[in-house]
Amino acid sequence: MDGIKMAESLKKLRDVNKIKDVEPLSNALFPGYHCPLMGAMLTIKEIEDAVMMVLGPDECAYYTKMATARMRGMSMTGAGGITGGLLGNVVSVVLDSHDVTFGCKEKLEEAFEELVEEYKPKTVFLVTTCVVEIIGDDIESLADLFKEKYGFPVEVVHAENFKTDDHLPGIQDTMTVCANLMKEQECNGSVNILGQRLGDFTKSELYNILQESGVYKGLQLPGHCNLEQIVKAPSAKVNIVVHPIGIPLAKKMKKKFGVPYMIFERESKPENILSSYEELYKLLEKPLPEKVKILYNNVKEKEKKIKSKIEKLKYFSGNTAFSTYELHSYLIELGLEPILIQTSDIPSSDDRDLKLILKKSDPFVTRAANIGPLKYLYDVLKPDLNIGAGNPMEMRKKNIVSIVFANAYNILGFEVTETVLDAVDNACSDFKKIKGGSANEFMSKLSHSIK
């Protein structure tokens, strides 16, 4: 691959309006985004009492079974001992050419009879695949028939890959259909956490602050939960959406049950985080905890100190756990300069953070984090830092300092700012050492002896 040709084909952030306008570095992606079927599987496998039934050809069934077998007993958060219905197994209805031609009603009826007789499920998530969606079989109607016949919920998740190149819609759609399982409840003052797909929310600052103010976590989706928790989710005072995949469910719950929601993403800027806390506690109808103000003041102090030391270093950026464009606008504010952003979306032109970024910089953009071909750009665009995943050996050769936000999915709140500030501070120090620009004991002795 020719790095110069690759660089010549890159577009600037200022010149693109939507992700369609942005080319990937190569058509083959590594590691790739997976299929919505995987997203559905990851979500359903953590719901106790729920059985996942995959409806599709052999390979879709095999793919799902292999994935669940590899992850058996493991949660998305990394916690062990977690399992959904049927001990985390998935059942499948494999379609052959006859079923594709004549529809899958007959086969699905037989499968349900067998499923009920053998496993007596409490809830079934019926997940369709590409073939079913292409032929247009009305699976929703069939699910209604089964619901009526067997007396337990049957929810359909449409997981066709041809409409999306990502597994996140699978998680999002599975979460959203869970609203159909919910029932009207009396408010108990708790909060639901929507969209925490990796990491352990109970380790986060937000969780601790909520606990300390007597606000308890109700449902967490995706996450280990049971049917009863889903049914009772409308008892929450507020839905906290920590990732955009939670928004459709939050909107549905607001419409159906009147549960308000707010967005508390993994943002880096202290002002934005404070604003999120204020909005949250307003909805909770509780005073803002003093601790929040203390944490805010602490990070502002830290920010002041670190900002004074930061050099104008240039960076490449890939996927991180943080709110992408908000992170970049904060890094720019700290004094860094993005030269290439790998991204899976382009915000609208009136987006607050996009405007801030474009005021002070105009980086190249490429679609999807693609660490394979990225190395060909190191010599061409010459970044000082690389944020997110990259090729460590290649970066070392080129004296590029790597910033990886370890533990990022376990943090939420001002600890994100702390993490970003520490990472940037350390990276700048490392960079100075690599370039030989920072004084050390040996050099001090040497310079004395020369004198």
Added chain:
Amino acid sequence: MKEMRKIAIYGKGGIGKSTTTSNLSAALAVMGKKVMQVGCDPKADSTKNLMKGKRIPTVLEMIKEKGEDLELEDIVFEGFGGVLCVESGGPTPGVGCAGRGIISAFEKLEELDAFEKYKPDIVIYDVLGDVVCGGFAMPIRGGYAREVYIISSGEMMSLYAANNIAMAIRGFGNRGYAKLKGLILNSKNIENEVAIVEEALKEIGTEIVQIIPRSSEIQKAESIGGTVFEAFEESEMQRVYNQLAEFILAQEN
């Protein structure tokens, strides 16, 4: 506020669905109703007679061209009498999947909230009835159309197609699909045509709701790219289509 009427018109290819549908739409529009006609045939010619013989861009073509930037104004066009015209579109013969195309077009209209924006009194789907696969059954399920009319002549082939369509409706009846409300007889002047059709309807399970006689008025109107309502001040065929329109309006939803 009166509930929106949603009607699907099915029939064998070439039987006169689009002609009947566009003249029906024109009749309803002249009566003061706000009508939306959605063509569900890959040929995309359902609404030509409402658009002065011009073919409008289809939903599927515009999805391909504009993607997420697609707006309702790109796919909904105002024709004769204010009838809102939409064509789903589809692949050329021999390639792709037309049924899947119908699904995609319907999904797009729903995504863009077409009915909420335009608030038509009546939506009429003009649907290819030869192949009622999952995709072409979309108009009669999922809350799209609530009523179905089949167009047929006395020719055996069109009656077989009518029976096929009726089977689909019956098969999905307990799933809350649309109901078959009647058959519109588009005459080919076959001997004993009405009797033949009435006999077939005993098996199909419905009745003739309107007979549309053969008339040169229709061809004359089509030759200038219009319906009989646009082509003539007054005409016998206007009376026929008005009768059909009145019948439909008189049905309860």
